[in-house]
Amino acid sequence: MDRNSRIFVAGHRGLVGSAILRRLTEAGHTNLVIRDRSQLDLTDQAAVRAFFDREGIEHVILAAAKVGGILANDRFGGDFIRDNLLIQTNVIDAAWRGGVKKLLFLGSSCLYPKHAEQPIKEGALLSGPMEPSNKPYAVAKIAGITMCQAYRRQYGFNAICAMPSNLYGPGDHFDPETSHALPGMIRRFHDAKLAGAPTVTLWGTGTPRREFLYADDMADACLHLMDHYDSEEIINVGPGDDIAIADLAASIRDTVGYPGTLTHDLSKPDGHPRKLMDVSRLFATGWRPRVSLEEGLRRTYGWFLENAASAHPPASKQAAE
Template identity: 60%
Template structure:
């Protein structure tokens, strides 16, 4: 049976990644999607997940559900980030295998790699050094998820594939200035500064760190491609293979928003890791590349933000 006709469960379908994956599956003609909100199905609850799989028996599972948050949340609630994600992953991966799913896609995160990993970061650098302390609880859980996928493949032959997306952005992102990631935070900051007529926007740090950004619709397209074309043991990085400095990103966002003032860098604030770029050689060799150029992707995201922001 083709993936198009399969019963597909997307866990976390209302999140940034999950909602984009649902859009991509629908565009591909997948009509048998199984979707549950967290209120309808608590993925941390083993008995509830067991009942769900016994009743629905999905043939394909995309695990995009996770407890996520920024540095402050990770630091404040280490138990929640480690325990909740371990419970979600274990329940869904085990339930998928035991109730006859033929394939599972697990979405990890680029934060699984060591703090001082080589740049760009190949999949082979996993577990070769200490993690970034500010999100190690989340990272440890995601590493366990990758290894659980590999363990089920090794012991039972279960086709569980782990993907490592880089920094995502796009429609449905979190634009809260206190809890969002850098790209949506800058979009909101420039938008509000323009509305107020401010003369400058302050950006944390020196502006020199470099980051990679992937439009969430490109991630969804990669998921669909790998669902149909990859059955490997090794995890796969999903990114663009290109990065940009925070200073360049801020200037680009200011231009897209139409902010006329100055940029000022607050060098008293931390920069974080100097560079975070994924090595996407494995993904490219499988025949997939990102298509959404950064300027066009940010412009489309800004249009979504102005139409939907509250």
């Protein structure tokens, strides 16, 4: 992608999409195409095809998706599979029909089997049963990967697929009920601090291990892959190390400055016992993350205080616990 390439960032208002837009702007790209949901409904096939026919897009980074944590996946599985299938099918097909030179599709580490050998290599995809709590989302995303690979083989469409680890950073969704674990904990610790709640209760045992990648590092990896990766094989994107959820919670508590204690609701699910990906394929291309988890948490909480802390204030001390 040169600086004049016409690049469509699908999902530019989300966590990853907004970081990609920042990174492209910083790199001097001046021909960026963005549309919010009111301007272009990606679930509308006719609208998406007309958009690509009209706009002359050269490159696509497909970061648009319906995402959420364990609770959201459990409650809204139908929405997750329907919306993601529609979005990715419409965009991938219209991009190919519209003569797009290259498309990057984003999957997720949660697509891998629940008990995949650690660290998880790319070849583990579809080698065992999925984690049930996010199966609708995972099935949709795996369909998107398969579609990219099939279009490459049949039509010669240059589509690549990246598998990010857990992502966090500025622009994240901080609702404690429907967000992913890390931003949800930031919200709950912050609310508990304001309410003077003595305890914050977290789901599960705290023993599962996850790897976390700062959103701006993910954006940098996306641009790197667009310039340096051209294979139908999926590629993992992450820092290459992980942390126990209990230790993550302690780090977030310290970042927020919450003085209370942590307890665990053992009746709630843990999800995958561990999700550490093998990122040797990515690192071999010359890319490395830049932002440590400690620094990323500090930046994310700072953004939260400036942009999201006033949203959905806790109604009571009990609500923060």
